[in-house]
Amino acid sequence: MNTMLNQTNKTTDPYFIDFPKRIKSIQEMMQGRGIDVYLGSRLRTISWTVDVFCPWRSYIVIPKKGLPTVFTFLIDATRIGHDSWLDEEHVLGYGPVGGQDQITILSNKILEYLNKGKGKVGIESGMSNYLPEGNLTHYEYDKLAEALPDVELVNAHDIVDELSMIKDKGTMNRFREASRIVDIGHQVVYEAINGGGWKGMTETEIAGLAAYAMRKAGSEFEWSFTAGNEIASGYRTGLAQGACTPASRKKLKAGEPLMVDLHAMFKLGLGDHTHNYLLSPATERQKWHAQNFVALVKLVLKAYGPGATPSSLADKMLEFAEDHDFIEFVVPGCEHGIGMMGDEWRIGMNDGPFEYWTNPDHVYQAGEMVICAMQYACPEENIGFRYENPIIITDRGCEPLSKFPLRIEEI
Amino acid sequence: MAGTVKYMSPEWRDEAEKRLKSELTPEKMKHITTSMCCIYQNCPDGKQRYYFVKTENGSLVEVSIGDQEPPKAEFILTADYETFAKLTRGELSGRAALMGRKLTLNGNLIKALKLSTVADRMNKVLSAIPTEY
Numbered sequence: 001m002n003t004m005l006n007q008t009n010k011t012t013d014p015y016f017i018d019f020p021k022r023i024k025s026i027q028e029m030m031q032g033r034g035i036d037v038y039l040g041s042r043l044r045t046i047s048w049t050v051d052v053f054c055p056w057r058s059y060i061v062i063p064k065k066g067l068p069t070v071f072t073f074l075i076d077a078t079r080i081g082h083d084s085w086l087d088e089e090h091v092l093g094y095g096p097v098g099g100q101d102q103i104t105i106l107s108n109k110i111l112e113y114l115n116k117g118k119g120k121v122g123i124e125s126g127m128s129n130y131l132p133e134g135n136l137t138h139y140e141y142d143k144l145a146e147a148l149p150d151v152e153l154v155n156a157h158d159i160v161d162e163l164s165m166i167k168d169k170g171t172m173n174r175f176r177e178a179s180r181i182v183d184i185g186h187q188v189v190y191e192a193i194n195g196g197g198w199k200g201m202t203e204t205e206i207a208g209l210a211a212y213a214m215r216k217a218g219s220e221f222e223w224s225f226t227a228g229n230e231i232a233s234g235y236r237t238g239l240a241q242g243a244c245t246p247a248s249r250k251k252l253k254a255g256e257p258l259m260v261d262l263h264a265m266f267k268l269g270l271g272d273h274t275h276n277y278l279l280s281p282a283t284e285r286q287k288w289h290a291q292n293f294v295a296l297v298k299l300v301l302k303a304y305g306p307g308a309t310p311s312s313l314a315d316k317m318l319e320f321a322e323d324h325d326f327i328e329f330v331v332p333g334c335e336h337g338i339g340m341m342g343d344e345w346r347i348g349m350n351d352g353p354f355e356y357w358t359n360p361d362h363v364y365q366a367g368e369m370v371i372c373a374m375q376y377a378c379p380e381e382n383i384g385f386r387y388e389n390p391i392i393i394t395d396r397g398c399e400p401l402s403k404f405p406l407r408i409e410e411i
Numbered sequence: 412m413a414g415t416v417k418y419m420s421p422e423w424r425d426e427a428e429k430r431l432k433s434e435l436t437p438e439k440m441k442h443i444t445t446s447m448c449c450i451y452q453n454c455p456d457g458k459q460r461y462y463f464v465k466t467e468n469g470s471l472v473e474v475s476i477g478d479q480e481p482p483k484a485e486f487i488l489t490a491d492y493e494t495f496a497k498l499t500r501g502e503l504s505g506r507a508a509l510m511g512r513k514l515t516l517n518g519n520l521i522k523a524l525k526l527s528t529v530a531d532r533m534n535k536v537l538s539a540i541p542t543e544y
Contacts, residue, residue: 077521092519098508099489099515108517 015177015267017170019051019085022163026062029159036119037110038062038156039144042134043342045124045160046070047268050091052083053221053341057134059106063113071105103140107147114151121148122156127356130345132225161349164339166367167392171340174269175369175390179401181217181264182271185229186404188213189260190275194411198252198279203231207247210262214271219264223341224272230261233279238384241331243375245386254279257286257383268340272371273402274386282410286383290408292326293376293385297406300334301372304364304391304398310335310347311360317374329384331375338371338390368393372400415541418496419451419460419476423542428474430536437469441529444468445522448484454492462495464533486518486526501538505530 026049030038040046040060047053049060049068056073058080069090072080077093084091094102111117123136123144135157136144145153167175189210193201207229211222222228227246234256236245245259252258256279264271276293278286296317303316313334321327337347337358345358347370352359364370372391377384385408391398416422446465454460461481465473475482490498494513497503505527508514516523 074520074524081521088521089519093521095520096510097516097520098510098512099517100509100520104515105520 013170014173015170015269017051017168019049022049023062023068025163026159027064029163030062030064030122030156033122033154033156033159034120035122035154035156036064037113038122038159039106039110039136040124040160041136041140042124042157042160043132044134044164044339045157045342046134047340047342048160048164050080050084050086051268052080053265053268054080057102059102061106061109061113069109071102071109074100103143103147107144110148110151116150117148118150120152120154122159123153124157124160125155126157126350128345129357130225132342134342158349164343165348166365167339167369171269172369172392174267174340175271175338175392176269176401178219178264178266178269178271179273179390179403180271181214181219181266182262182273183402183404184217185210185214185219185262185264186260186273186275186402189262190411193252193258193277198258198411201252202249203233203236203247203252204249206231206252206258206260210260214262214264217264218266219271220267221265221341222263223265223270224263225344229263230259230274232259232261232384233257235379235382237276237386238377238379238382240377240379241375242377242384243331243373243386252279255281255283257385259384259386261386261388265341270338270341270390271402272338272388272390273404274388275404276385276387276408278408278410280410285381287410289326289329289376289378289381289383290385292321292324292329293374293387294406294408295324296320296330296376297372297374297387300374301391301398301400304372304393305396306364306366306393308364309361310358314360326376329376329378331377334372334374335370336373338369364393366393366395372398415543418499418542418544419454419462419492421476423540424462424474424476426540427537428471430540431464431471431474431533434536435471435532439529439532440466440469440471441526442469443526443529445486445526446473446482446484447486447488447530448481449495450481450487450489451492451495452489460492484518486516486523488514488516490514496544498534499537499542500544501534505534 058072062068074093074095081088081091230245231247232245237257258277261274321330347358348362374387390401449462451460463475
């Protein structure tokens with residue numbers, strides 16, 4: 001039985017995504033390039049096409065016509081078959097069994113779609129700063145080339161990159177719901193730490209409190225590979241150029257800043273919002289830093305819209321910081337890419353001056369999503385702040401999905 | 412049956428069919444509908460042979476052997492003659508053969524694992540046939 005955990009298959013479902021249409025759109029682009037079979041291996045591709053979180057190495061084989069087949073580690077194949085829109089005939093397990101190892105099973109499936117073993121197969125190759133990206137490894141490439149001697153393997157990940165750039169309604173709604181859940185996590189953290197409740201607490205405890213609240217609200221995963229919810233206090237908030245703070249066992253202390261960066265997942269849509277506090281008593285200097293940061297975030301949020309570029313946004317941000325005498329504390333950059341689970345960091349297509357990094361001149365269009373992500377750090381004073389919020393580029397600006405109030409309060 | 416039969420001979424096939432039908436009820440066969448073709452490579456005479464079984468709702472509907480083009484099947488198992496002989500004699504388990512890469516499976520692995528107990532039962536019946544390998 002296929003209950004399709006993420007799919008109700010009704011167009012009235014606000015989270016509905018037309019996955020067969022996504023496959024057809026890939027097939028149309030394959031046809032345009034003379035690609036006979038597309039072999040996807042990146043986590044972002046698997047999420048975008050299968051609609052299930054696949055934590056084990058997985059592949060999708062997409063023929064020129066018809067349904068794709070997913071291959072995943074045997075121990076998880078039944079679950080994926082159960083939760084996906086694909087039937088069990090199109091979700092197969094691989095394992096250390098004769099004829100069922102990754103290379104044999106993939107090459108056999110690919111050969112089914114080729115004429116006399118000849119043709120062009122699109123693969124996903126490249127590099128990423130994101131560890132679970134999932135590009136085809138050198139070993140996999142060599143072994144597939146060996147198993148498919150008359151096949152031309154061509155890099156084709158840009159097909160999925162291009163198609164997944166503009167988000168559809170169902171995707172946006174999944175992100176909206178994930179953000180609503182993150183806001184519940186923030187509210188629970190606020191209530192727990194307010195009024196001196198923070199005393200004796202550790203960063204890991206706050207991460208757990210938020211995780212529990214978000215799970216109760218339906219979150220499937222504190223999805224970030226940066227150890228889930230990122231909590232930092234004191235000097236850890238102000239690490240130079242730092243924007244990654246897995247929660248530690250550090251106890252919260254009076255007079256220190258506190259950074260609460262929460263992550264939730266809803267049907268592979270991702271919530272990611274950071275809220276900052278000053279643990280009383282806060283100094284005037286700390287409050288000055290806080291005001292700077294909030295003003296900067298407001299400025300940047302106003303600047304998003306069609307036609308803006310990462311460069312133009314960074315210029316505005318740095319100009320403002322320079323004018324207000326705090327440029328030395330600003331980490332230059334205000335966003336990272338986002339898509340369904342596994343699609344993180346790079347924005348837009350791979351067409352910038354540094355391969356596999358965001359093109360600073362990428363021009364935003366309505367329907368794109370990014371995480372507005374800003375970091376302020378003053379290591380000398382052991383203080384820093386972070387802002388993260390998924391935003392949808394709209395016709396006239398942007399829609400920040402987390403609605404938790406933007407402020408840095410002293411508690 | 413008097414004496415022994417030669418492995419993979421028409422007589423062996425007849426005996427296999429008779430025993431499988433009489434000893435494995437549809438209940439024991441879990442009422443499965445499937446087909447399996449074993450491809451025997453490097454037989455003693457140098458040929459390649461197949462052993463094909465087909466079930467419907469747990470009832471055996473076809474057992475065939477041959478050295479022609481093998482029939483289409485849901486599961487195709489390929490190995491050397493000697494590996495299949497060891498499997499039939501009960502000297503080697505299917506799991507060990509698959510995991511040791513002596514036997515290759517073409518078909519849905521999850522389904523195959525679900526059916527592995529049925530395959531073991533069939534093999535146990537075959538192993539009791541007095542056979543000359």
